[in-house]
Amino acid sequence: MSNAMRKPVWWLAGAGLVLVLAWLGYRSVRQAQQTLAASVPPDAQLIIESRDLQQPTRTGPRAMSLQQLPLFNVALSRLQRLLNAVDSTQQKAFLQNKAVRYSLHPVSKNTLDFIVYVPVQTTDGAFLAQLQQPDPNRFRVLSREFDGQTIYELRDLSNRVYGSFLLRDTYLIGSPSGVLLENVARHLSQSFRSTSGITFPAAADNVASVYIRPDVLSGLVGDPKISSSLLRVFIPESLTFQFRRSASPTHWLGFASDPLGNRQTVANLFAGQTPHRIRNSSLIPQQTATFYHISLSDGPRFGQAITQLLESGGTDRLKKRLVRIRPLLPDFYQALAGDLLLCRMEANTSAAGQVLLLEARDARQLAQTLQRIAYQLAPGARRATPRPFLRHQLLPLPVDELPATLLSSLFAGFPQSWITQHGSYVLLANSEEALQTYLLALDANSVWATDRRLGPLVSQTLRPAHLTTFTRLPRSGSAFLAQWPASWQALLGPAPFANVDNVAYQATYGRANVLSTLVLGRGTQRSDTSVLNRLLLRKRIPFNASLIASPVVVGRLSDPAAQIWAQNSARQFVLLTTEKDKIVQDTTDGAIQSNVVAIDWRNNGRLQYAFMTRRSLYVADLGNKRVQLQRLGLPEGIETAYLALPKGSSRQPDLVALMAHRNGSIYALDRKQQRLIRLFTPPRPAPLLLPFQVIDQDGHLEVLGLQQTNFINRWVMQADKPVAQAAHFPANLNVPNDSLRFAGPCLWLPAQRQLAAISQSGNLYTLNEAGQVVGRKQLYRPLRGGQFRLFPDAEQTGYLILRTTDADLGVLDAGGNRLFELRNLHPDQTHVQYHRLGAGVEILAVKSGGFTTLYDRTGQRIGDRPIPSDFPVTLQFDDQAGELYIVSSIQKAVQLFSIRIQ
Numbered sequence: 001m002s003n004a005m006r007k008p009v010w011w012l013a014g015a016g017l018v019l020v021l022a023w024l025g026y027r028s029v030r031q032a033q034q035t036l037a038a039s040v041p042p043d044a045q046l047i048i049e050s051r052d053l054q055q056p057t058r059t060g061p062r063a064m065s066l067q068q069l070p071l072f073n074v075a076l077s078r079l080q081r082l083l084n085a086v087d088s089t090q091q092k093a094f095l096q097n098k099a100v101r102y103s104l105h106p107v108s109k110n111t112l113d114f115i116v117y118v119p120v121q122t123t124d125g126a127f128l129a130q131l132q133q134p135d136p137n138r139f140r141v142l143s144r145e146f147d148g149q150t151i152y153e154l155r156d157l158s159n160r161v162y163g164s165f166l167l168r169d170t171y172l173i174g175s176p177s178g179v180l181l182e183n184v185a186r187h188l189s190q191s192f193r194s195t196s197g198i199t200f201p202a203a204a205d206n207v208a209s210v211y212i213r214p215d216v217l218s219g220l221v222g223d224p225k226i227s228s229s230l231l232r233v234f235i236p237e238s239l240t241f242q243f244r245r246s247a248s249p250t251h252w253l254g255f256a257s258d259p260l261g262n263r264q265t266v267a268n269l270f271a272g273q274t275p276h277r278i279r280n281s282s283l284i285p286q287q288t289a290t291f292y293h294i295s296l297s298d299g300p301r302f303g304q305a306i307t308q309l310l311e312s313g314g315t316d317r318l319k320k321r322l323v324r325i326r327p328l329l330p331d332f333y334q335a336l337a338g339d340l341l342l343c344r345m346e347a348n349t350s351a352a353g354q355v356l357l358l359e360a361r362d363a364r365q366l367a368q369t370l371q372r373i374a375y376q377l378a379p380g381a382r383r384a385t386p387r388p389f390l391r392h393q394l395l396p397l398p399v400d401e402l403p404a405t406l407l408s409s410l411f412a413g414f415p416q417s418w419i420t421q422h423g424s425y426v427l428l429a430n431s432e433e434a435l436q437t438y439l440l441a442l443d444a445n446s447v448w449a450t451d452r453r454l455g456p457l458v459s460q461t462l463r464p465a466h467l468t469t470f471t472r473l474p475r476s477g478s479a480f481l482a483q484w485p486a487s488w489q490a491l492l493g494p495a496p497f498a499n500v501d502n503v504a505y506q507a508t509y510g511r512a513n514v515l516s517t518l519v520l521g522r523g524t525q526r527s528d529t530s531v532l533n534r535l536l537l538r539k540r541i542p543f544n545a546s547l548i549a550s551p552v553v554v555g556r557l558s559d560p561a562a563q564i565w566a567q568n569s570a571r572q573f574v575l576l577t578t579e580k581d582k583i584v585q586d587t588t589d590g591a592i593q594s595n596v597v598a599i600d601w602r603n604n605g606r607l608q609y610a611f612m613t614r615r616s617l618y619v620a621d622l623g624n625k626r627v628q629l630q631r632l633g634l635p636e637g638i639e640t641a642y643l644a645l646p647k648g649s650s651r652q653p654d655l656v657a658l659m660a661h662r663n664g665s666i667y668a669l670d671r672k673q674q675r676l677i678r679l680f681t682p683p684r685p686a687p688l689l690l691p692f693q694v695i696d697q698d699g700h701l702e703v704l705g706l707q708q709t710n711f712i713n714r715w716v717m718q719a720d721k722p723v724a725q726a727a728h729f730p731a732n733l734n735v736p737n738d739s740l741r742f743a744g745p746c747l748w749l750p751a752q753r754q755l756a757a758i759s760q761s762g763n764l765y766t767l768n769e770a771g772q773v774v775g776r777k778q779l780y781r782p783l784r785g786g787q788f789r790l791f792p793d794a795e796q797t798g799y800l801i802l803r804t805t806d807a808d809l810g811v812l813d814a815g816g817n818r819l820f821e822l823r824n825l826h827p828d829q830t831h832v833q834y835h836r837l838g839a840g841v842e843i844l845a846v847k848s849g850g851f852t853t854l855y856d857r858t859g860q861r862i863g864d865r866p867i868p869s870d871f872p873v874t875l876q877f878d879d880q881a882g883e884l885y886i887v888s889s890i891q892k893a894v895q896l897f898s899i900r901i902q
Helices: 002-031 071-081 088-095 122-132 177-186 214-220 264-269 299-313 316-335 365-376 402-407 432-441 455-460 474-479 486-492
Strands: 046-050 099-108 109-120 138-146 149-156 159-169 173-174 208-212 239-246 249-260 288-295 336-345 353-360 387-389 392-397 417-422 424-428 467-472 503-509 513-521 535-542 553-554 563-567 572-577 582-587 597-599 609-612 614-623 626-633 655-660 666-670 675-680 693-697 701-707 711-717 746-751 754-756 763-767 773-778 785-792 798-802 810-813 818-822 830-838 842-847 851-855 863-870 874-878 882-892 893-900
Touching: 046 071, 071 099, 071 109, 071 159, 071 173, 071 288, 071 503, 088 122, 088 535, 088 609, 099 177, 099 417, 109 177, 109 486, 138 177, 159 177, 173 177, 214 597, 249 455, 249 503, 264 503, 288 365, 288 432, 299 316, 299 336, 299 754, 316 336, 316 402, 316 582, 336 432, 353 432, 365 402, 365 424, 387 432, 417 432, 424 432, 467 474, 474 693, 486 785, 513 851, 535 863, 553 874, 563 893, 572 626, 582 626, 609 655, 655 675, 693 746, 754 773, 754 785, 798 830, 830 874, 842 874, 851 882, 863 882
Parallel strands: none
Antiparallel strands: 046 099, 046 208, 099 109, 109 173, 138 149, 149 159, 159 173, 208 239, 239 249, 249 513, 288 336, 288 467, 336 353, 353 424, 387 392, 392 417, 417 424, 467 503, 503 513, 535 893, 553 563, 563 572, 572 582, 597 609, 609 614, 614 626, 655 666, 666 675, 693 701, 701 711, 746 754, 754 763, 763 773, 785 798, 798 810, 810 818, 830 842, 842 851, 851 863, 874 882, 882 893
16 A cells, blocks of 8 residues: 555544543543532632431530531531422431432522432432422422423422422532522533532541531631731631531530641741640630630740741731830740730620730749830839739839730730739730639639539540630520621521530641641530420528518529528528528618629629618628628618729729718728728719619729719729819710610710610610710600610619609610510509620510519510519529529528539
8 A cells, every 4th residue: 555545544443532532531521520518619719528417316415417517517508408299218218328418609799599419320210300399289390491401399289399309310409599409500511611529538427518618618617806806817729528526425526637728827927836735624614615726846946936927918007016025025925834825704794804814934033024024115104003903013014905916816906904813824804804703713612623614625625635615505696697697697597506605716737737726515504495484493592570671692502502591570691502501690770772793892702792781881891601791881871772893993902892971972981091082073973873884994993973952973084183073074965955864874885985864754875085065866755755874784884775664564675675674563663673694695684563474585585484583683694504593582591503504
């Protein structure tokens, strides 16, 4: 054959080979695109895959199933809704041992929903046929063509849509959203399509896998209290979790190993640092809502890395600060020993109490170094005098954001710092009140180490890690989701973490990867539905004589060491214990008329408790089943209904309690002089509307009081300055041509930096910091009239508005919007209390006649029956057991009730 004839043959053979290879390549691509991973549209926010999620499980009373975890339960509900037309037994057989995939996608700007992918086998023909042709007496299926795919839509006879699905050779794809299924059909019709391409490793002990896209993770992670949270910098760019059951049946663990990516600077912080567990759970108060823990083994090395990070990424102000204190930084980091632990304690106020625990090689040396750094940053500041409190010396440091300057913005939120030492730790708090609250918890041994559920969580469930972040949702759940996009909040519903109390994230940084652990579970005891919301009588302690005042509770009623004080008609002061002991201690000159406040009166390492009768102020010192009373006479004219604690770094350390006089003055109990002294005096004598408000404003003591003559006084006590009114005060609330009378106090709202007051006729006034009216709103007044009153809670952290007539009570929120109304109350025999008890529990106790009824803010009654009570009740809430305790008194008995609430 000639060369000329051979060329066409080779060309034909070559062309045929190219066609065969092209066909094989196309077939290979199409087969690859038939896999589950290639079928997921590329806009998936996250992907879940599990063989166990859709399987029915049986758990013990304390154990938590995978189906109860947030997001997992939403995904499973979408699958169950899609298969609703088929018998449950057939559903179980169809889903047996199948790795079902769930991908989350945006439907609209504020809507997310799942697409479900179920592998199909040749034996599933009968099930799929029933899904396409369900029982006609219950369901009907509509079909339509879209981009070459047949989309089926399942509806019931009332035309309610259950979801849409389409069938492929190897899997069933469905979604409650028809829009998402059209997106799937459009995606499948593309010859060469981009996909998420996520595959999960197989492991025998993995029950579920979750992949979260980087931009989604960045939007979900962060602390709502920090505007630009550094927390998202500590977490990998993307996470692929493998979920397993932990050693504790109440918690699940998700493990992930992800590339460092652009987290190299964070990894440098922990280079050479050996991760360890949280060492001392006896220093974490039970009221902690959130904590951050960093474990160190080489303080100087960490100091060099954190300084470089702050200098490279900090603000100009931070860089100037670091230059000023650079000579002192080596001493600070050299003194750090092992634990950096920031506790954010639950607070009803807008500013949460924060305490930073620094483990030290030498606590005294570290405290001195911190003081030198603080005064170097504020060179003109005057050195303050330490204040004794429970055998600790509390010292204010005159500089803001000291922890954030030294340890990154993860530790922000310190407008001022208070310092003290406790063992081998140095404590820094963002306010004196926060530090006192923390020390009180330690003194009462109300810490994680003594809690049978939280203690094992630290010592067993949480793992050694460089970084640990932990949130207790019952105490901070309202803030946990506040920064999440509206689409996520809508997807998860109003109570996505109803079954989860504890959320923790832990990270350990290696040279190439970040090892992550996600902990989800619960620590509180689940309430038994048989007793939920039932009022149960726990103890009844009878008396031979009638009681003359409300019993007083000292300590937590869940603690056997708690005490109850009662007074009978013989003026005997009687100590009661939770074991029903009844021990007469002393006599008083009358019934207790004020609240009871804890003060450090004797400076002996224990707290004393102060209260007032009509003629005297008593200080009670507690012992072992003993109460010793010290009596101080009251000046004529003292208002005995209210005692307040001073706040602020500029107050005199010997002032331990404040009270009002009928002429509008404020008196103080002086520990050094052992008597009452006049502290503030208004320009014009007139009674104050109680309660007056004590404010820690910019580190100095302020007292805000509204007189019956409509004058607002705002007294200020600053160090080395005479007592004076704040600028523009006293402010006159009399508006021209308007006759005003006020009921209830004027309240300063720190979050809004405004004051609020309301007249009896329902004019709600908003005032700026100078006392000038900037807003006025006339609230709705029914035909029957009624008087309005600003009604703060017992701790003055917020307020409601009450509208009262002779027999009716209307409850309104802070904006004047109606919450609920109560009718047919006993005239002149109604008393209202507003309590914010923590963990999101807010209760109004309404005593009318001889009974008290409890309500939440929506007007729902708490408890299945009213509580017998001759005097206002005392409430405490224990969120560990979900138990609300109520102490009430009838004529000759003190009674302890409880209600288990969700």
